[in-house]
Amino acid sequence: MNPEHNEIVRDEVLKEDAFMPIETKHKEDDVLRDRGIWYNLLTSFKENKLAMFCLCFLIIIIIASILAPLSPHDPDKMDLLNKLAPMSKEHFLGTDGLGRDYFTRALYGGRVSLVVGLFSMMVAIVFGTLYGTISGYIGGTVDNLMMRAADIFMSVPSFLLIIIINSLLSPSMTTMIVIIGMFSWMGVARIVRAETMSLKERDFVLVAKNLGAGSFRIIFNHIIPNMIPSIIVAASISIARAILTESSLSFLGFGVQLPMSSWGSMLQSAQEHIMDVPSLALYPGLLILLTVLSFNVLGDVLRNALEPKLVK
Amino acid sequence: MKNYILKRIVQMIPVLILVSIFSFMIIHLAPGDPINMYIRPDMTEEEIQIIREDLGLDGTIVEQYVAWLKNVLRGNFGNSVITHQPVADQIFNKLPSTLLLMGTSFVLSIIIAIPLGLVSGMKKNKLVDQVISIFSYIGISIPSFWFALMLIIVFSLNLHWFPTNGMRTIGVESVLDVVWHLVLPSIVLSIDNIAVFTRYIRSNTITQLEEEYVLTAKSKGVPKKRIMTGHVLKNCLLPIITIAGMNLASLVTGSFIIESVFGWPGMGTLGMSAINSRDYPMIMGFTMLSCLILIVGNLIADLLYSVADPRIKQGVKR
Numbered sequence: 262m263n264p265e266h267n268e269i270v271r272d273e274v275l276k277e278d279a280f281m282p283i284e285t286k287h288k289e290d291d292v293l294r295d296r297g298i299w300y301n302l303l304t305s306f307k308e309n310k311l312a313m314f315c316l317c318f319l320i321i322i323i324i325a326s327i328l329a330p331l332s333p334h335d336p337d338k339m340d341l342l343n344k345l346a347p348m349s350k351e352h353f354l355g356t357d358g359l360g361r362d363y364f365t366r367a368l369y370g371g372r373v374s375l376v377v378g379l380f381s382m383m384v385a386i387v388f389g390t391l392y393g394t395i396s397g398y399i400g401g402t403v404d405n406l407m408m409r410a411a412d413i414f415m416s417v418p419s420f421l422l423i424i425i426i427n428s429l430l431s432p433s434m435t436t437m438i439v440i441i442g443m444f445s446w447m448g449v450a451r452i453v454r455a456e457t458m459s460l461k462e463r464d465f466v467l468v469a470k471n472l473g474a475g476s477f478r479i480i481f482n483h484i485i486p487n488m489i490p491s492i493i494v495a496a497s498i499s500i501a502r503a504i505l506t507e508s509s510l511s512f513l514g515f516g517v518q519l520p521m522s523s524w525g526s527m528l529q530s531a532q533e534h535i536m537d538v539p540s541l542a543l544y545p546g547l548l549i550l551l552t553v554l555s556f557n558v559l560g561d562v563l564r565n566a567l568e569p570k571l572v573k
Numbered sequence: 574m575k576n577y578i579l580k581r582i583v584q585m586i587p588v589l590i591l592v593s594i595f596s597f598m599i600i601h602l603a604p605g606d607p608i609n610m611y612i613r614p615d616m617t618e619e620e621i622q623i624i625r626e627d628l629g630l631d632g633t634i635v636e637q638y639v640a641w642l643k644n645v646l647r648g649n650f651g652n653s654v655i656t657h658q659p660v661a662d663q664i665f666n667k668l669p670s671t672l673l674l675m676g677t678s679f680v681l682s683i684i685i686a687i688p689l690g691l692v693s694g695m696k697k698n699k700l701v702d703q704v705i706s707i708f709s710y711i712g713i714s715i716p717s718f719w720f721a722l723m724l725i726i727v728f729s730l731n732l733h734w735f736p737t738n739g740m741r742t743i744g745v746e747s748v749l750d751v752v753w754h755l756v757l758p759s760i761v762l763s764i765d766n767i768a769v770f771t772r773y774i775r776s777n778t779i780t781q782l783e784e785e786y787v788l789t790a791k792s793k794g795v796p797k798k799r800i801m802t803g804h805v806l807k808n809c810l811l812p813i814i815t816i817a818g819m820n821l822a823s824l825v826t827g828s829f830i831i832e833s834v835f836g837w838p839g840m841g842t843l844g845m846s847a848i849n850s851r852d853y854p855m856i857m858g859f860t861m862l863s864c865l866i867l868i869v870g871n872l873i874a875d876l877l878y879s880v881a882d883p884r885i886k887q888g889v890k891r
Contacts, residue, residue, distance in 0.1 A: 546719030554714035
């Protein structure tokens, strides 16, 4: 019985591309004459309609939430005479239970969800990359200890701890970002560690070492730059997860606090009107679904383009 | 084998201790004194001090933790602040319904994911595959609480096929009634696992179909159906065990969210109300139990994996 074996499988599962739904159909000589990352990306998007749709959707969502202040409505202005209004020219998606313009609120909600997603991803990626490279580069006992510690993080019910922390501290956007980030770096660390271990045996690293480069320099100039493709892929998936976590938190009432709203908290308040105006519950969820889906698809497309393999 | 299990169980202890220290610290370093839950404004200082000592809330945080740990080792998780009932009793009362929900959705996801993954891998890049792939993308991306709300709107509020919440109709004591209540929550809870399992079974099927033994079987004239069920399926199930173990966290988290949407009377609902009312002993007990479920689940996955794949056992004997 070899417990290590399962760990290897886990690394493979995390790293290996398990899901290439619509594989880019490289011809053999395409891969042999590698035309570079941009060419690969471009062909992926040209061939894969789903990927193209997701990219466009994300661009629209990002631009829309940046331009949210241009909306003629104030997201927090209540108008009780006009509550639960249906779709109209003035109120694009109608109004919510307090008469606030739903479309404008969805735009501002998108800001919160995207910002939390983006920054938690950054926390997770920066910490995970440093942790993984250090662990993999040093190796031996240190590596073993560091990976055990990461395992502990992996085996705790992180969402529960996030809820507890958030309910006891006053949840601001910053605490949410830090907390979500702190509980989602382990996957990145594992991937990065596995790559570091193989990279550090490569000739160019040995040459750099023999030329007198210090560990710091080797890690930052030679090892990390070579892992950027994997890190980008992990980042895309990580944003998707962070947005899901944030919206679940806000839905349960442990996320951003009023009057600020995110898509998750919009759904929470939509629950009250689920009987008479179910469409209020429809839009925010659809936005979450499409955004998360887009980041997930994008992650897979990036993986196919950045790590070209011979697809038979 | 015995040594390995023993070693793993010993390894579980530091994890549990670290998690307990961590949650204890969060709970006790957070602003607000837990004692406020127990006292009334008209109590004197001495009375408050007595209650404080009673609850083990005097002394430094380290002393408090040690006191808590000692009690836990004796099987005493303390009393709930709200109901004054023993925490352990309450949790174990709710545990079966949560395990029922988790178990049902796990079985459901395996049953659905296997055929989907196999078909998808067999028909790689065909239309069926693309449809299944899009569905599994949706499965990993859909916020479970929203999916739950949508199902409630469609199937409960409009079609009246399934109840909106709870586990039983009041006054009705039948298995069928529980099953009827179980349908929607278990569908929601399994959607994520279905998607993840389908992904891995698909990619495994693709790699397995390229193996030489499949070619041998084909050239011997074994029908395609038998190749799929007899050879490919067996080899695909192995990694599923690992992935199921890894995905257990999503089952625990998911049941937490889904129980509160459907009002399922399980640990999730209990935990949510404990967190909302700052019922500290309950939060601690609840966190520890969730952690234990996760760790034990992972251990079982690892054990099953080595039982299912004789190659691993042989590797060590050598």
